[in-house]
Amino acid sequence: MYILYHGSFGELVTEHLAMSELADRIVGLYDLKVTSVSLDEPENDMPEDIPLPECDLLLVLGILPKAGDLVPIIAERTGAKAVLWPVEDPNLIPEGKYSIEYELKKKGIHVEFPEPLCLLDTSENEHIQSFVESFGKPKFELRVNKKNKVIEAVKVIRDTPCGSASKIAAKLVGMSYEDMKSFEEAVMQMHDNECVAYMGPERPIMQQAGRLLADAIKEAIP
Numbered sequence: 001m002y003i004l005y006h007g008s009f010g011e012l013v014t015e016h017l018a019m020s021e022l023a024d025r026i027v028g029l030y031d032l033k034v035t036s037v038s039l040d041e042p043e044n045d046m047p048e049d050i051p052l053p054e055c056d057l058l059l060v061l062g063i064l065p066k067a068g069d070l071v072p073i074i075a076e077r078t079g080a081k082a083v084l085w086p087v088e089d090p091n092l093i094p095e096g097k098y099s100i101e102y103e104l105k106k107k108g109i110h111v112e113f114p115e116p117l118c119l120l121d122t123s124e125n126e127h128i129q130s131f132v133e134s135f136g137k138p139k140f141e142l143r144v145n146k147k148n149k150v151i152e153a154v155k156v157i158r159d160t161p162c163g164s165a166s167k168i169a170a171k172l173v174g175m176s177y178e179d180m181k182s183f184e185e186a187v188m189q190m191h192d193n194e195c196v197a198y199m200g201p202e203r204p205i206m207q208q209a210g211r212l213l214a215d216a217i218k219e220a221i222p
Contacts, residue, residue: 001025001131002055002078004032004071009088009162009196010062013117016163017059022134027053034067042069052077057127060085068094072103082110082127086117086161088205089198116197116209118160134158138165138213140220142172149178151221164194165213177221187214 003026005014014029028051037045058080060071071094075083083104087093094100097113104111112128114120120136123129139157144150154169168190177183191210192199199206 001057001059002028002030002053002080003059003061004030004063004074005061006032006064006067007062007092012163012196013061013161016159016161017135020134020159022131027055032063032067032070034070035064036066037069039069043073046070046073050074054079056081057131058083059131062088062092063094065092065095068100069096072100072107072109075104075109076107080109082125083112084117084120084128084131085111085113086120087113087115088117088196090200090203090205091198116205118162118164118209118212132158135161138216140165140169140217142217142220142222144177144221146222149176151175151177160209160213162194162196164191164209165216167194168213172217180218184214184218187217 001022003014003017005011018026018029030050034045034047052074055078058075058078060083071083101111110125112123118137120132123132136158138160141155141157142151143153145152151172151174154172156166156169159165168187171190175183188210191213192206195206195209197206197209
């Protein structure tokens, strides 16, 4: 896996993955700071210092919209079989998204744009599926005191890519779920304190991510 990242979201996920069980699968990390790319000859705007290690999966995190035209070039030069490009902020949707998708598919490179990344539960692509086995839609295993309705232990089966699931899991031990509404509100508040996804009335991605987390915890209560 080769990671292109930029900005707070990109840095957060990159740091978490670099400290995870997938660390030994990461062949390179690069902060793609490019702000503008020529439409006619995007390869001329390729940073001179960018590494191009051979990889199966290219993970694109938080790069600026006008840098998107470099991704098909980078994917082809690294031999990537798939590109995973989450949308955590509508302001960072790549310009020419459909043409980029067309270029990648024309090169035989699978691409997915999950919104948000923690929505990803499965993939038809083996390389993305390998990633999703560890990171994506959160999954938990809970041990509870059914009489007192208190959480006694939490195991994270699948973490969110940013690490919010594992961070919140540690805070759940000892919490009561007798008043489920209050419990859900507390979980959502904990999530909002950790999440860096976009939050706006037109596309409340942070709220969507929080709902995914709260539902996963509820489903894990035996």
